[in-house]
Amino acid sequence: MEAKLIERLEAAVARLESLSAGGISARGLPDGVDEVSSDPSILAFDDLMAQYAARVSAAAEKIGGQVLDVTKLVLEAFSVQKKLLIEIEQTQKPDMAGLVEFLKPLNEVILKVNAMTEGRRSDFFNHLKSAGDSLSALAWIAYTGKDCGMSMPIAHVEESWQMAEFYNNKVLVEYRNKDQIHVEWAKALKELYLPGLRDYVKSHYPLGPVWSASGKKASSALSKAPPPGAPAPPPPPPASLFSSEPSQPSSSNPKQGMSAVFQEISSGNVSVGLKKVTADMKTKNRTDRTGVVSASGKETHSSSPSFSKAGPPKLELQMGRKWAVENQIGRKNLVIDDCDAKQSVYIYGCKDSVLQIQGKVNNITIDKCTKMGVVFKDVVAACEVVNCNGVEVQCQGSAPTISVDNTSGCQLYLSKDSLGTSITTAKSSEINVLMPTGPDGDWVS
Numbered sequence: 001m002e003a004k005l006i007e008r009l010e011a012a013v014a015r016l017e018s019l020s021a022g023g024i025s026a027r028g029l030p031d032g033v034d035e036v037s038s039d040p041s042i043l044a045f046d047d048l049m050a051q052y053a054a055r056v057s058a059a060a061e062k063i064g065g066q067v068l069d070v071t072k073l074v075l076e077a078f079s080v081q082k083k084l085l086i087e088i089e090q091t092q093k094p095d096m097a098g099l100v101e102f103l104k105p106l107n108e109v110i111l112k113v114n115a116m117t118e119g120r121r122s123d124f125f126n127h128l129k130s131a132g133d134s135l136s137a138l139a140w141i142a143y144t145g146k147d148c149g150m151s152m153p154i155a156h157v158e159e160s161w162q163m164a165e166f167y168n169n170k171v172l173v174e175y176r177n178k179d180q181i182h183v184e185w186a187k188a189l190k191e192l193y194l195p196g197l198r199d200y201v202k203s204h205y206p207l208g209p210v211w212s213a214s215g216k217k218a219s220s221a222l223s224k225a226p227p228p229g230a231p232a233p234p235p236p237p238p239a240s241l242f243s244s245e246p247s248q249p250s251s252s253n254p255k256q257g258m259s260a261v262f263q264e265i266s267s268g269n270v271s272v273g274l275k276k277v278t279a280d281m282k283t284k285n286r287t288d289r290t291g292v293v294s295a296s297g298k299e300t301h302s303s304s305p306s307f308s309k310a311g312p313p314k315l316e317l318q319m320g321r322k323w324a325v326e327n328q329i330g331r332k333n334l335v336i337d338d339c340d341a342k343q344s345v346y347i348y349g350c351k352d353s354v355l356q357i358q359g360k361v362n363n364i365t366i367d368k369c370t371k372m373g374v375v376f377k378d379v380v381a382a383c384e385v386v387n388c389n390g391v392e393v394q395c396q397g398s399a400p401t402i403s404v405d406n407t408s409g410c411q412l413y414l415s416k417d418s419l420g421t422s423i424t425t426a427k428s429s430e431i432n433v434l435m436p437t438g439p440d441g442d443w444v445s
Contacts, residue, residue, distance in 0.1 A: 039089065041204040045082050052188070052196040053078060059185035066124045067185065070116055070131045074189075077109040081138050085209065093144070093211035103142060110135045120348065121367050121386075126170040127182075130189060134164035137193050140201055143208035153201045153208055161193045166405065166426045311349075322346060323361075328353045341380050347372070366391060385410055395421070404428045 053075055060071035084106060094102055113132040117125065137160035140153035150156055168186050175182035314326040315334060321343055323336055328350040336345065337358040344363040347355060351370045360378040371390045376383070378397035385391060385404045393402070394413035399421050404410050407428045414421060414435050425431055 042082065042086060044200060044204060045085065048196055048200045049075075049078060049082075052192040055188040056185065056192055059181055059188055062181045063185060066116065066122060067127045067182075070113055070128050071185075073109060073113045073116075074131050074135065074192075077106060077113070077135050077138055080106045080109055081141060084141060088141075088209045088211055090212055090215045092213070092215050092217050094217070098217075099142060099144070106138060106141070110138075121346070121365070126167045126174065127185070130164050130167040130171060130186070132164075133167065134161060134189065134193055136160040136163065137197060140205070141209055145208070153205055154198060157193060157198045157201055161190070163426060164193075165190070166403075166424065317343070324348075325350065325355055328355075345376075347374065360397070366393070404431055407431075 056071055057075060060068045084103065087102075091102075110132075113128075113135055117128045117132050122128065137157045139150070139160070140156045142148070143150050143153050143156065146152075151159055168190060171186040172183055175186075311327050313328050313331075314324050315328070315336075316324055318324050323339065323343060323345040325334065325336075325345065325347045326349055328334060329352060331350075331353040334353060334355040335358060336355070339345075339357065339359040339361050341360045341362055343361050345357060345361050345365070347364070347366045347369060349368050350372045352372070354373040354375070357364070357374070357376040360380065361376070362379070363381045364374070364376060364379055364383040366372065366374055366383075366385045366388055368387045369391055370388065372388065373392045373394075374383075375394045375396065376399075377395075379395075379399045382401035382403060383393060383395070383399050385393065385402075385407050387405075388407045388410065390409040391407070392411040392413070395402070395418045396415050398415075398417045401422045401424070402412060404412075404423070404425045405427060409430045410428065410432070412423065412431070412433045414433065416436060419435060423433065
């Protein structure tokens with residue numbers, strides 16, 4: 001028994017010696033890379049993953065689905081960062097074009113995560129956005145000095161997490177009394193960055209990554225430039241058409257028109273011309289089950305211009321719990337009047353339309369809408385505006401929270417009962433809050 005064990009040990013030693021003679025380390029890596037992998041900063045990165053990443057992964061395994069998928073991508077991004085840190089210790093500091101090319105593997109993983117948040121909003125949207133926004137913290141590795149336009153590495157990690165925390169807190173609030181596994185996941189994700197990544201950067205790279213003075217040169221994107229005489233690349237796309245709308249005369253007319261609609265609604269004359277959602281229009285009472293509200297005879301000839309390329313227009317109650325208002329274009333007379341506090345309203349892909357919600361609902365989400373007006377009475381949880389341009393929202397009753405995220409141009413009209421509303425914004429611009437004042441109730445910002 002002992003003789004066989006000794007033979008196996010001798011064979012293993014001989015194998016290791018042969019690998020070493022061939023320039024390969026015992027870990028299957030070139031000798032130089034193996035030495036760098038034993039660097040204290042790299043070993044500390046392994047400790048970071050073992051201590052914090054394992055907890056996030058364990059919670060994600062229990063949840064499954066998209067949360068597990070996005071968690072795997074987050075851990076993949078950290079794995080790529082470790083490889084880049086190993087490469088940095090063997091590579092000379094590149095120019096800006098070379099740095100972009102060098103960091104391309106990390107950027108590709110981040111783009112995969114961002115792609116998961118696009119399209120129709122999923123039930124785990126807050127998880128996906130929290131994970132996606134958090135990955136910007138890994139960009140600390142691109143810090144090259146005080147003139148590079150970035151905050152210093154430690155501050156960059158902290159600031160990046162602040163963006164992700166907007167959605168991470170939503171997960172905590174939503175599942176606090178529903179499912180503790182989701183709460184565990186959200187807390188573990190935060191700890192991966194704070195204190196995890198922050199303390200790691202503070203201990204090993206407070207001034208940014210240290211490039212090798214005599215190592216190999218990083219591959220530069222300039223090496224892929226077109227040869228002399230080749231046509232120049234096309235210019236970058238123009239700036240967003242929505243970024244300067246409020247300051248241009250061309251946008252003043254839609255603004256005035258929307259404000260006029262709000263004024264008419266506020267005057268109390270709200271029943272004229274509104275499209276009522278009758279009992280036969282609800283999904284549970286539909287015979288055709290198509291989910292599309294049929295147009296009246298007078299609207300048949302004009303239905304074509306109002307059809308969205310994203311899909312047919314919808315105004316329906318789904319499963320008795322969720323009102324879906326989708327792809328409505330040019331409809332200024334939409335109304336939901338048969339609703340209750342257990343139902344939510346999801347407004348998606350609408351343009352140049354106005355929706356009035358006559359009654360208390362649990363939650364309102366306005367997603368990817370342009371020049372959309374929404375008027376509601378009371379909301380139990382929150383009204384959320386996400387990925388929109390030029391929207392106007394009026395609360396005629398009360399709303400605990402109104403959140404605006406990734407939106408350019410948003411007018412919020414609050415009633416006297418909603419002056420205590422908590423308003424949070426993230427990655428948004430041109431947000432105006434108007435409140436009634438004086439005996440005539442004039443709007444002031």
